[in-house]
Amino acid sequence: MATTTTEQLGGYGQSVKRKEDPRFLRGKGTYIDDIKLPGMLYMDIVRSPFAHAKITNITTQPALDIPGVLAVITGKDLDAAGLAWMPTLMSDRQMVLPVDTVMYQMQEVAAVIADSRYAAADGAAAVEVDYEPLEVVVDPFKALQDDAPILRPDREIKSNRIFHWEAGDSAATDKAFAEADVVVEQDMYIPRIHVASIETCGCIAQVDEVSGKLTVWMTTQAPHAIRTVFSLVSGIPETKIRVISPDIGGGFGGKVPVYPGYVIAVVAALTTGKPVKWIEDRSENLQADSFARDYHMKARLAATQDGTIKALDVVTIADHGAFDAAANPSKFPAGLFSIATGSYDLETAHVEVDGVYTNKPPGGVAYRCSFRVTEAVHMIERMVDILADEIGADAAELRFKNFIQPDQFPYKSPTGWEYDSGNYPAALQKALDQIGYQDLLREQQEKRERGELMGIGISTFTEIVGAGPSNTFDILGIKMFDSAEIRIHPTGSAIVRIGVQTQGQGHETTFAQIVADELGLPVDNIIVEHGDTDTAPYGLGTYASRSTPTAGAATAMAARKIRAKAKELAAHLLEVSADDLEWVDHKFQVKGSPGSSKSMAEIAFAAYTNHPQGMEAGLEAVSYYDPPNLTFPFGAYICVVDIDRGTGMVKIRRFLAIDDCGTVINPMIVEGQIHGGLAMGMAPALLEEISYDEHGNIRGGTFMDYLLPTAMETPAWETGRTVTPSPHHPFGAKGVGESATVGAPPAIVNAVVDALSHLGVRHIDIPITPWKVYKILEEHGAAE
Amino acid sequence: MRFSGTERIPATREQVWAFLTDPNAVAQCVPDVESLEVVDPTRFKAQVRAGIGPVRGKFGFDVAWQELTQPSRARMTAQGKTGGSAVTVDSAMDLSAASPGETDLAWSADVVVHGMIASVGARLLDGFAKKQTEQFFGCIRQKLTG
Numbered sequence: 001m002a003t004t005t006t007e008q009l010g011g012y013g014q015s016v017k018r019k020e021d022p023r024f025l026r027g028k029g030t031y032i033d034d035i036k037l038p039g040m041l042y043m044d045i046v047r048s049p050f051a052h053a054k055i056t057n058i059t060t061q062p063a064l065d066i067p068g069v070l071a072v073i074t075g076k077d078l079d080a081a082g083l084a085w086m087p088t089l090m091s092d093r094q095m096v097l098p099v100d101t102v103m104y105q106m107q108e109v110a111a112v113i114a115d116s117r118y119a120a121a122d123g124a125a126a127v128e129v130d131y132e133p134l135e136v137v138v139d140p141f142k143a144l145q146d147d148a149p150i151l152r153p154d155r156e157i158k159s160n161r162i163f164h165w166e167a168g169d170s171a172a173t174d175k176a177f178a179e180a181d182v183v184v185e186q187d188m189y190i191p192r193i194h195v196a197s198i199e200t201c202g203c204i205a206q207v208d209e210v211s212g213k214l215t216v217w218m219t220t221q222a223p224h225a226i227r228t229v230f231s232l233v234s235g236i237p238e239t240k241i242r243v244i245s246p247d248i249g250g251g252f253g254g255k256v257p258v259y260p261g262y263v264i265a266v267v268a269a270l271t272t273g274k275p276v277k278w279i280e281d282r283s284e285n286l287q288a289d290s291f292a293r294d295y296h297m298k299a300r301l302a303a304t305q306d307g308t309i310k311a312l313d314v315v316t317i318a319d320h321g322a323f324d325a326a327a328n329p330s331k332f333p334a335g336l337f338s339i340a341t342g343s344y345d346l347e348t349a350h351v352e353v354d355g356v357y358t359n360k361p362p363g364g365v366a367y368r369c370s371f372r373v374t375e376a377v378h379m380i381e382r383m384v385d386i387l388a389d390e391i392g393a394d395a396a397e398l399r400f401k402n403f404i405q406p407d408q409f410p411y412k413s414p415t416g417w418e419y420d421s422g423n424y425p426a427a428l429q430k431a432l433d434q435i436g437y438q439d440l441l442r443e444q445q446e447k448r449e450r451g452e453l454m455g456i457g458i459s460t461f462t463e464i465v466g467a468g469p470s471n472t473f474d475i476l477g478i479k480m481f482d483s484a485e486i487r488i489h490p491t492g493s494a495i496v497r498i499g500v501q502t503q504g505q506g507h508e509t510t511f512a513q514i515v516a517d518e519l520g521l522p523v524d525n526i527i528v529e530h531g532d533t534d535t536a537p538y539g540l541g542t543y544a545s546r547s548t549p550t551a552g553a554a555t556a557m558a559a560r561k562i563r564a565k566a567k568e569l570a571a572h573l574l575e576v577s578a579d580d581l582e583w584v585d586h587k588f589q590v591k592g593s594p595g596s597s598k599s600m601a602e603i604a605f606a607a608y609t610n611h612p613q614g615m616e617a618g619l620e621a622v623s624y625y626d627p628p629n630l631t632f633p634f635g636a637y638i639c640v641v642d643i644d645r646g647t648g649m650v651k652i653r654r655f656l657a658i659d660d661c662g663t664v665i666n667p668m669i670v671e672g673q674i675h676g677g678l679a680m681g682m683a684p685a686l687l688e689e690i691s692y693d694e695h696g697n698i699r700g701g702t703f704m705d706y707l708l709p710t711a712m713e714t715p716a717w718e719t720g721r722t723v724t725p726s727p728h729h730p731f732g733a734k735g736v737g738e739s740a741t742v743g744a745p746p747a748i749v750n751a752v753v754d755a756l757s758h759l760g761v762r763h764i765d766i767p768i769t770p771w772k773v774y775k776i777l778e779e780h781g782a783a784e
Numbered sequence: 785m786r787f788s789g790t791e792r793i794p795a796t797r798e799q800v801w802a803f804l805t806d807p808n809a810v811a812q813c814v815p816d817v818e819s820l821e822v823v824d825p826t827r828f829k830a831q832v833r834a835g836i837g838p839v840r841g842k843f844g845f846d847v848a849w850q851e852l853t854q855p856s857r858a859r860m861t862a863q864g865k866t867g868g869s870a871v872t873v874d875s876a877m878d879l880s881a882a883s884p885g886e887t888d889l890a891w892s893a894d895v896v897v898h899g900m901i902a903s904v905g906a907r908l909l910d911g912f913a914k915k916q917t918e919q920f921f922g923c924i925r926q927k928l929t930g
Contacts, residue, residue, distance in 0.1 A: 049899020
C-alpha cells in the first residue's frame with residue numbers, strides 16, 4: 001500500500017489554503033447583519049452626550065409618534081424587571097440602561113424598537129432627555145484624590161479605587177534597588193485604544209413562541225460563556241437559550257464583553273414576541289464599546305554597572321472607566337501583567353496595579369493580547385533599552401547578557417510563572433543575522449555624521465498565552481479548559497466541533513489539519529463547526545491566543561481517543577492482537593509486515609459495518625482539555641526607521657519579525673497572523689490613540705481622527721521563524737495570534753528613540769506622531 | 785472654548801442696548817433661528833438649525849439673561865441640545881461709548897460642547913464659531929446703521 005504523507009493529507013506544517021476563504025472572498029459569509037428573520041424588528045439606541053450627568057427626565061412620546069416606532073425602553077423599565085444592571089466578568093456590575101445617572105459619553109440611555117432600521121433611528125433622535133451635568137473625572141490620578149467625586153456611589157466601598165493588586169517580592173525588590181550600582185526609572189503611558197474590528201457589534205434575539213426558547217445570534221468570541229451568564233442572570237435554563245456566533249468580522253478582544261445592547265435586544269424580543277435586530281454603527285462601536293490599554297506605569301530597573309539586571313519594580317495606575325468590565329480571567333484583575341520580567345533572568349521583581357474608575361467607557365479589553373501582556377512587554381522592552389542607554393551598552397548585547405538561557409527551562413519567574421520553554425538567544429541571533437545588524441550599525445553611524453536620523457530598535461519579547469490551567473484560571477467560576485468533539489463518518493470523512501470560535505483566525509482549516517494529521521484523513525474530508533451552543537461542546541471561546549493551546553490540544557486528544565479505538569478495530573480487521581499493530585505513515589500496520597495495514601477510512605467503514613461483538617459501533621470522541629500550564633511563545637523583532645527632520649515623519653524602512661510559536665500547524669496562516677498582528681502593533685505605536693477632553697468628550701470618535709493603518713502606512717514585513725515546541729502541549733504548539741501585536745510596538749519605539757538618542761532623547765510615549773517627533777527635534781535644535 | 789472680540793457699531797449705546805436685549809430684534813441676527821418664544825422678559829427659547837461638518841440637527845436653546853446693567857453690561861446663559869449633542873454658553877457684553885454716535889461692544893463667550901458636536905465636530909468648531917459671530921455682528925451693524 002502506498003505511503004500516505006502529511007503533505008498529501010494536509011497535516012501539520014502544511015500551508016493548506018483556508019477552507020473559509022471561498023465564502024469570504026465571494027462575499028458569501030454570514031455575518032449577523034446578513035441574517036434576516038420574518039417579522040424582524042430593529043433597535044436603535046439613544047446615547048448620552050454628557051460624560052457624567054443626572055437624567056432628570058426622559059420624554060418618549062415624540063419617538064412613539066413616529067410611524068413604525070413600536071416601543072421605547074428606558075432604564076426605569078428595565079429596573080422594574082430587575083435588569084437595569086448586569087454583572088461584569090470582574091465581579092463588578094454595569095448599567096444596562098441608567099435609571100438616573102449617566103457615567104460616560106455615548107452611554108446607552110434608552111432603546112427604540114421599530115419596524116425598520118430607519119424608523120428606529122428617527123425614533124432614537126426624537127427621544128428627549130433632560131440632563132443635569134455632574135462633575136466629570138477623566139484623569140485617573142485625580143480620581144484617586146480625596147476631593148474627587150465618588151463616581152460609583154452604588155458600591156459599598158466609597159472610593160474610585162477599584163482594586164489594588166500586586167505580584168512578586170516587595171521587600172527583596174526594595175533591597176535590590178538599595179544595593180544596585182545603576183537604577184533607571186521611566187514613566188510611560190500606554191494610551192487607550194480601540195480594536196476597531198471591521199464588523200461592529202450586534203445581535204438578533206428571537207423567542208420561539210411555542211417552546212419559549214431564546215436564540216441569540218451575536219457577535220461574541222465566547223458563546224458558551226455568554227449562554228451561561230445569560231442563564232444565571234435571567235433564570236432561564238440553559239436548555240432554553242441558544243447562542244450562535246456566526247461569521248465574525250474580527251474580534252480582537254472587543255467581542256468578549258457583554259454590551260448593554262445585547263441585553264436590551266433580548267428584553268425587546270421577550271416583550272414584543274418578535275425577533276429584534278441591533279447593529280451598532282461605526283461611531284457607536286468606536287466611542288462606546290470597551291477599550292484596551294490605558295495604563296500609566298512608573299517602572300524602575302536595578303542593575304550592576306556591567307549591565308546585569310537585578311530587579312524590576314513597576315507601579316501602575318489603570319484607567320478602567322466607569323465599570324470594571326475588563327475581560328480578564330476572574331482571579332486576575334490586572335490580567336497577566338506580572339509577565340513583566342519578560343525574557344530576562346532577574347533575581348527579583350515587584351509589580352503593582354491600581355484599577356481606577358473614571359467617566360469613560362469601560363476599559364480593559366485584551367486587544368489582541370493575553371490580558372495586559374502588551375503593556376508589560378512594552379514596559380520591559382523599553383526599560384532594557386533605557387538601561388542600555390544609561391550604561392552605554394549595545395541593546396542587543398545587553399539582551400544576550402540578561403536572557404533566560406535555554407538550559408534554564410522550565411524557568412520559574414520572580415513573579416511566579418513557570419515558563420515552559422524558550423530559546424531567546426537563538427531567536428535574537430537569527431534576527432541580527434538576517435537583518436544584517438552590524439551593517440546597519442555602521443550605516444547609522446555614517447548617517448549620523450551627515451545629520452541624518454536613522455534608528456534600529458529591538459524587541460525580544462516573551463508572551464504568556466493559552467489560558468488556562470483550571471487551578472488558577474476561570475471566568476466567573478467556569479474553568480478555562482476547552483473542548484473538541486470529533487465524529488468520523490462511515491466513508492472516512494469527519495466533522496469536528498470545537499469549543500472555541502473563529503473570528504478570522506482560520507480554525508476551520510487548522511483544526512481540520514490537526515485531525516488530518518492525527519487520524520490520517522485528508523483535510524478536505526474534514527469539516528469544522530463552531531460557535532453554536534446547541535451543537536458545539538462547551539468551551540470558553542477564542543481570545544488571548546488560547547484556541548490552539550486549549551481547544552487545539554483537545555482536538556488532538558479527541559483524535560487520539562479515536563485512534564485508540566481505531567486500533568482495536570484494525571486489530572479485528574487484520575485478525576491480529578492490537579499489541580501487534582503500530583501507527584506508521586498515518587495508518588495501522590502489523591509490526592514487521594508493512595503490507596498488512598488498515599487506513600482510517602477502512603477502519604471507519606468497519607466501525608459502522610463490521611465492528612467486533614462487544615464493541616460499541618461508531619467512531620467518535622470528545623475531549624475536554626485542561627492545560628497543565630500556559631504556553632510562552634516568543635520572538636525577536638528588529639525595526640529600522642528613518643526620520644524626516646523637516647516633518648517629524650517616522651518611516652519604517654525594514655521590520656523583521658522572528659517568531660517562535662512552537663509547532664506550526666499551517667505556516668501560511670501563521671504568517672498571515674503575524675502580518676496582521678504587526679499592522680495592529682504598528683498602529684498604536686505610530687497612529688492610534690483615544691483621548692478625552694476635560695468634559696469627557698471623546699477625541700478620536702471617527703476614523704477621521706482615529707487613525708487606522710491602511711496599505712499606505714503599512715511597510716513590507718519580513719518574517720522568519722525558530723521552532724521550540726511546547727513540552728506540555730500534545731503537539732507542541734503555543735499560539736501565535738497576538739505575538740506580533742505585543743512584540744512590535746516596543747521595537748518601533750526603540751528604533752525611533754535610538755534615532756534620536758544622540759540628542760539626549762530616552763523615551764517617547766506612543767503614539768509617536770510626526771507632530772510629537774517634530775516638537776522633540778525643535779527642542780533639540782535638530783528640526784529642519 | 786472661549787471666544788471674545790470687540791465690535792464698533794455706528795449707533796448709540798442706548799440703541800445698541802435696546803436692540804441686543806430685545807429677543808425678537810436680536811433673533812433676526814442669530815443665524816438659522818427657526819422659531820422664538822419669549823417666556824418672560826429675561827428668558828426665551830429658540831429653535832436653531834445648525835450643522836457643523838457631519839453633525840446636523842435642530843438645537844433647542846433655553847436662553848436667560850443673568851445680568852442686565854443698563855446700558856453697559858449684560859450676561860446671558862444658554863443651554864442648547866439636540867439628539868446626541870449639547871452645548872452651554874455663558875456670554876457677557878460690555879458696551880462703552882466710543883464717540884457720540886459709536887459704541888464699542890466687547891463680548892466674550894465661554895462655550896462648552898458635549899457629545900457628537902464635540903467628538904466629531906471639534907476640529908470645525910473654531911471656524912464655525914468665527915463665521916457665526918461675524919454674521920451675527922455684521923447683521924447687528926447693518927440693522928443699527930440702517
